[in-house]
Amino acid sequence: AQSVSQHNHHVILSEAASLELGCNYSYGGTVNLFWYVQYPGQHLQLLLKYFSGDPLVKGIKGFEAEFIKSKFSFNLRKPSVQWSDTAEYFCAVNGPGGGADGLTFGKGTHLIIQP
Amino acid sequence: DGGITQSPKYLFRKEGQNVTLSCEQNLNHDAMYWYRQDPGQGLRLIYYSQIVNDFQKGDIAEGYSVSREKKESFPLTVTSAQKNPTAFYLCASSSTPGLLGGEQFFGPGTRLTVL
Numbered sequence: 001a002q003s004v005s006q007h008n009h010h011v012i013l014s015e016a017a018s019l020e021l022g023c024n025y026s027y028g029g030t031v032n033l034f035w036y037v038q039y040p041g042q043h044l045q046l047l048l049k050y051f052s053g054d055p056l057v058k059g060i061k062g063f064e065a066e067f068i069k070s071k072f073s074f075n076l077r078k079p080s081v082q083w084s085d086t087a088e089y090f091c092a093v094n095g096p097g098g099g100a101d102g103l104t105f106g107k108g109t110h111l112i113i114q115p
Numbered sequence: 116d117g118g119i120t121q122s123p124k125y126l127f128r129k130e131g132q133n134v135t136l137s138c139e140q141n142l143n144h145d146a147m148y149w150y151r152q153d154p155g156q157g158l159r160l161i162y163y164s165q166i167v168n169d170f171q172k173g174d175i176a177e178g179y180s181v182s183r184e185k186k187e188s189f190p191l192t193v194t195s196a197q198k199n200p201t202a203f204y205l206c207a208s209s210s211t212p213g214l215l216g217g218e219q220f221f222g223p224g225t226r227l228t229v230l
Binding site: 001006034036045090102106107108 | 148155173
């Protein structure tokens with residue numbers, strides 16, 4: 001079965017610091033990869049996704065992620081974080097079924113940005 | 116205004132009672148999903164349905180039941196057999212899944228507390 005590992009459960013940064021959140025998955029075949037974000041009191045929403053093509057994908061609010069197939073990784077990055085980036089971040093993967101059988105999520109990273 | 120609605124937002128029930136959580140979508144999506152979110156555990160798939168009148172168990176289906184009589188509705192029943200039902204429940208939907216798809220849209224969630 002597919003599994004997703006997020007390396008950091010809690011991250012605390014100051015505003016303007018650079019961010020990198022790690023994500024590794026286990027399935028070695030063709031996958032779609034996602035980062036979702038859950039702001040306090042809000043819906044889970046899509047930050048960015050990778051289906052194919054350029055392994056560097058850009059999402060909303062200045063976030064980007066790089067798919068490295070050889071490392072089974074899909075790390076999330078942002079060069080300069082803001083206080084409003086405080087949220088929980090989830091990496092997710094769908095497997096060979098194309099997502100018909102649901103997404104597999106990591107356990108999440110709780111990011112706190114200090115002003 | 117398209118989206119997914121879940122009701123109620125908060126639900127309290129006594130131990131031993133069954134309870135049904137509502138999920139409705141007007142996105143015309145074929146596939147619908149139920150996830151459970153616990154602190155530090157990420158999201159775990161309970162049930163999913165790719166088409167009306169058909170549904171499949173996810174990773175943690177024990178103690179839950181679902182129905183899919185209409186395309187737009189996918190209610191979840193938490194039965195008395197579920198040993199630890201207190202959690203945040205998220206409903207999601209996606210258009211016909213495939214390797215070029217798989218993005219899921221999430222509702223606002225229902226927080227169930229069993230007393």
